[in-house]
Amino acid sequence: MSKLEELIKECKKNAFDLTFNEAKKWKSESKNRVLVGYMPIYFPREIIHAVEGLPVGIMGAGDRKQIIVGDAYYQSYICHLPRGIIEMALSGHFADFDGFVFPSICDVIRNLSGMFQMAHIGKFAKYMDLPQDFNSGIGGEFYIREMNSVLSKVKEINGVELTTEKLNNSIRLYNKNRQLIEKIYNIRQSFPWRLSAVDTYHIIRAGMVIPVEEHNKILEEVFNEINKDIGEEMDNIRVVVTGAFCEQPPISLIKTIEMAGCYVVDDDFMLGSRWLKGDVDDSSDNPLRALSEAYLNKSTFSSSVYDAGNHKSKKLVELVKMRNADGIIFASPSFCDPALLDNPLYNKACDKEGIRYINFQYHENIGQFKVIKEQVGAFSDSIKLWDVEQ
Amino acid sequence: MVLQKEMIGGLFKELSTAKQSGKKVVYTFVPGNLSELIRSFDMLPVYPEINALQSGMRKKSAAYIKDAENWGHSEDVCTYVKCDIGMMLNGNIGPTGEKIPDPDLLLLSYTGCFTFLKWFENLEKLYPGVPVALLHTPYQENGEITTGMTDYMVKQLKNDVIPKMEKVSGNKFNPDKLKTILRHSADTEDLIVKIFNTTKNTPSPIDAYFAGVYYIGPINIGFRGTPEATEYYQELYKEIQERVRLGLGPVTPEGEMKEERFRLVVEGPPNWTSFREFWKLFYDMGTVIVSSSYTRVGGVYKNGFRHNPERLLESLAEYCMGCYTNLNLKQRVDLLGKEIVDYKADGFLVNSIKSCNSFSAGQLLMMRTLEDKLGVPVGFIESDLVDPRYFSYSNIKNRLESFFQMLAQRKEMSV
Numbered sequence: 001m002s003k004l005e006e007l008i009k010e011c012k013k014n015a016f017d018l019t020f021n022e023a024k025k026w027k028s029e030s031k032n033r034v035l036v037g038y039m040p041i042y043f044p045r046e047i048i049h050a051v052e053g054l055p056v057g058i059m060g061a062g063d064r065k066q067i068i069v070g071d072a073y074y075q076s077y078i079c080h081l082p083r084g085i086i087e088m089a090l091s092g093h094f095a096d097f098d099g100f101v102f103p104s105i106c107d108v109i110r111n112l113s114g115m116f117q118m119a120h121i122g123k124f125a126k127y128m129d130l131p132q133d134f135n136s137g138i139g140g141e142f143y144i145r146e147m148n149s150v151l152s153k154v155k156e157i158n159g160v161e162l163t164t165e166k167l168n169n170s171i172r173l174y175n176k177n178r179q180l181i182e183k184i185y186n187i188r189q190s191f192p193w194r195l196s197a198v199d200t201y202h203i204i205r206a207g208m209v210i211p212v213e214e215h216n217k218i219l220e221e222v223f224n225e226i227n228k229d230i231g232e233e234m235d236n237i238r239v240v241v242t243g244a245f246c247e248q249p250p251i252s253l254i255k256t257i258e259m260a261g262c263y264v265v266d267d268d269f270m271l272g273s274r275w276l277k278g279d280v281d282d283s284s285d286n287p288l289r290a291l292s293e294a295y296l297n298k299s300t301f302s303s304s305v306y307d308a309g310n311h312k313s314k315k316l317v318e319l320v321k322m323r324n325a326d327g328i329i330f331a332s333p334s335f336c337d338p339a340l341l342d343n344p345l346y347n348k349a350c351d352k353e354g355i356r357y358i359n360f361q362y363h364e365n366i367g368q369f370k371v372i373k374e375q376v377g378a379f380s381d382s383i384k385l386w387d388v389e390q
Numbered sequence: 391m392v393l394q395k396e397m398i399g400g401l402f403k404e405l406s407t408a409k410q411s412g413k414k415v416v417y418t419f420v421p422g423n424l425s426e427l428i429r430s431f432d433m434l435p436v437y438p439e440i441n442a443l444q445s446g447m448r449k450k451s452a453a454y455i456k457d458a459e460n461w462g463h464s465e466d467v468c469t470y471v472k473c474d475i476g477m478m479l480n481g482n483i484g485p486t487g488e489k490i491p492d493p494d495l496l497l498l499s500y501t502g503c504f505t506f507l508k509w510f511e512n513l514e515k516l517y518p519g520v521p522v523a524l525l526h527t528p529y530q531e532n533g534e535i536t537t538g539m540t541d542y543m544v545k546q547l548k549n550d551v552i553p554k555m556e557k558v559s560g561n562k563f564n565p566d567k568l569k570t571i572l573r574h575s576a577d578t579e580d581l582i583v584k585i586f587n588t589t590k591n592t593p594s595p596i597d598a599y600f601a602g603v604y605y606i607g608p609i610n611i612g613f614r615g616t617p618e619a620t621e622y623y624q625e626l627y628k629e630i631q632e633r634v635r636l637g638l639g640p641v642t643p644e645g646e647m648k649e650e651r652f653r654l655v656v657e658g659p660p661n662w663t664s665f666r667e668f669w670k671l672f673y674d675m676g677t678v679i680v681s682s683s684y685t686r687v688g689g690v691y692k693n694g695f696r697h698n699p700e701r702l703l704e705s706l707a708e709y710c711m712g713c714y715t716n717l718n719l720k721q722r723v724d725l726l727g728k729e730i731v732d733y734k735a736d737g738f739l740v741n742s743i744k745s746c747n748s749f750s751a752g753q754l755l756m757m758r759t760l761e762d763k764l765g766v767p768v769g770f771i772e773s774d775l776v777d778p779r780y781f782s783y784s785n786i787k788n789r790l791e792s793f794f795q796m797l798a799q800r801k802e803m804s805v
Binding site for chain 1: 462466468500507515546718719720750751
């Protein structure tokens with residue numbers, strides 16, 4: 001087994017560990033340590049890290065757990081993600097977790113925070129209202145208050161005080177994490193055959209459940225491996241996959257896209273890990289403000305952020321051009337208002353720019369891929385044929 | 391009712407001639423609406439969700455939704471949004487048959503519903519160049535309004551909303567004018583609370599859901615803070631008091647309900663496309679709704695909140711944060727539980743709306759919690775706001791009949 005294969009194998013083990021064994025093991029090693037679960041999309045993990053906590057990404061149960069209780073909590077017309085999370089919560093997957101943060105994405109995730117509160121899951125369940133006002137003195141101040149609110153809840157549990165030095169150190173580590181992920185994506189842009197989208201997914205997702213220090217080591221090693229001339233190029237088209245920022249597609253769906261003749265050169269899977277475009281100031285006297293400024297000024301575009309005067313369609317088009325992609329696959333979870341309400345606007349922007357695209361919907365435990373494979377295969381073929389004719 | 395029709399008809403007439411009269415038009419939403427502020431600048435409000443529900447009641451929504459889906463929208467998403475977009479794609483003809491003017495300002499008061507953000511992103515594309523003022527209302531995640539939350543909202547009002555209103559309207563912000571308007575608002579809110587409290591009587595003189603949506607019409611469509619609204623609610627209250635004195639039940643589309651058999655508290659918006667049929671299922675069975683969460687979507691006043699002329703902007707902020715869908719689930723359960731007890735309800739019913747996650751997500755847990763806490767019988771039906779494809783008369787009838795049978799048995803047992 002090659003070094004890269006070994007790394008991927010390790011990441012595969014952690015990425016879908018729904019009992020969070022690594023995180024729980026980490027917590028058991030010291031008495032002040034806390035585990036704080038966070039839901040998609042973006043959460044400033046640095047603040048938890050700085051107070052002896054491990055921020056653990058909760059991306060849903062996917063297709064790895066049968067949903068029995070969860071369906072009794074949600075109507076059929078609500079997306080699949082929260083029913084998986086409730087199922088996990090009520091069947092003991094989050095034992096040892098101290099608290100949960102629900103960053104603002106949509107009404108479903110917002111109300112899920114209330115369900116956690118009512119069911120007394122964890123010592124705290126905090127809905128974190130991310131500002132939609134992007135002025136430093138207004139939305140920025142509000143965001144700092146929200147971060148302080150989370151910190152005060154953690155302090156009640158472990159008594160650990162936040163210091164400037166500790167938070168700057170955490171910021172440094174997560175800056176490194178984002179840099180490495182970006183470097184991996186950049187290599188994949190030029191040589192997508194060196195690391196498949198499925199393997200990339202496992203590597204990034206593993207980072208949600210292990211300490212950032214360990215994840216950074218893995219990313220560095222992966223980067224070194226794919227920096228070598230490995231693999232063989234295939235006659236695939238290059239696509240950006242978008243819409244999957246919250247409820248995650250099953251691995252088989254990503255594999256289906258690849259098998260249907262596509263290199264996924266960018267995506268919004270686990271967008272929170274790549275949310276900030278650029279570093280957060282790691283030498284500030286006021287690192288909470290530095291995090292706030294980064295959120296206000298360096299956030300990527302997303303369906304969960306209002307885009308007045310900063311249109312996400314334009315940014316998506318720019319991303320496609322930057323990645324030199326042949327087209328876009330809009331893969332959105334069923335009943336996801338944020339993603340689905342964006343699609344007509346995105347589609348129209350693509351029409352205007354002559355960017356080819358397809359749309360389809362999925363849910364996290366979808367089990368039938370034949371239709372999607374045919375759709376993506378036809379899309380891929382049409383682009384190849386079109387380009388030949390050109 | 392006549393007075394209400396005149397008020398609403400007058401507003402739409404004024405809107406239809408706004409371009410000629412030079413009045414500026416603000417599109418905004420009912421929850422967290424800043425009617426008073428808009429009026430203080432002499433501008434006219436348009437509420438897209440009111441237009442959507444009116445289209446639903448007038449059987450126009452199915453075609454509008456189809457057009458929005460042809461335009462690219464998924465079947466899965468909010469039908470208010472699609473109905474509104476469909477209406478705009480068809481010339482934006484309002485409920486009275488007159489054209490609704492294009493907006494001069496898009497006031498996105500983002501209160502209790504995330505989809506509002508997406509809705510206005512779509513409107514922004516349909517009306518390019520129209521300025522957008524965003525007011526982000528923090529959610530009461532911890533069941534409270536903190537000074538930090540109020541401060542955040544007041545700063546947004548000062549920094550973004552008011553300057554944009556000044557620019558669009560050409561008028562300077564006038565605190566004295568707003569003060570006078572807020573005084574009227576508080577008077578109206580007092581009356582609203584008194585009106586909805588009359589359902590404590592047996593029989594209840596009004597239906598707080600099906601008729602309640604008409605009663606809240608004027609305050610939810612921009613008349614809160616006007617002398618006309620105060621007059622309307624004074625008249626309404628007088629009429630209702632007379633019904634109480636005479637021991638009369640609520641008025642339905644088929645006349646007065648003679649026998650009150652069941653009293654319910656209802657959670658969730660009504661279905662608009664089959665509104666009459668839906669209502670009939672209740673009054674035919676002698677069921678009156680004594681309280682509903684939906685009539686609080688444009689503001690919760692029962693807990694004592696009143697617009698306060700002495701705290702102008704703070705008061706607007708607190709109003710927004712107090713709207714029903716901006717309350718956390720525990721607050722909602724507490725509010726509904728209190729209503730069940732205060733109004734001596736025989737049961738609790740959820741009308742779960744396919745389009746509205748802000749209401750629907752968590753309703754099943756809320757329902758079970760109330761059942762456990764109060765031992766009250768609970769019922770559950772599903773429909774939609776304005777998409778007739780999701781109103782299944784037979785299914786709803788079957789479920790309601792079973793629910794009413796259960797209530798009847800309970801009553802017999804308690805006798």
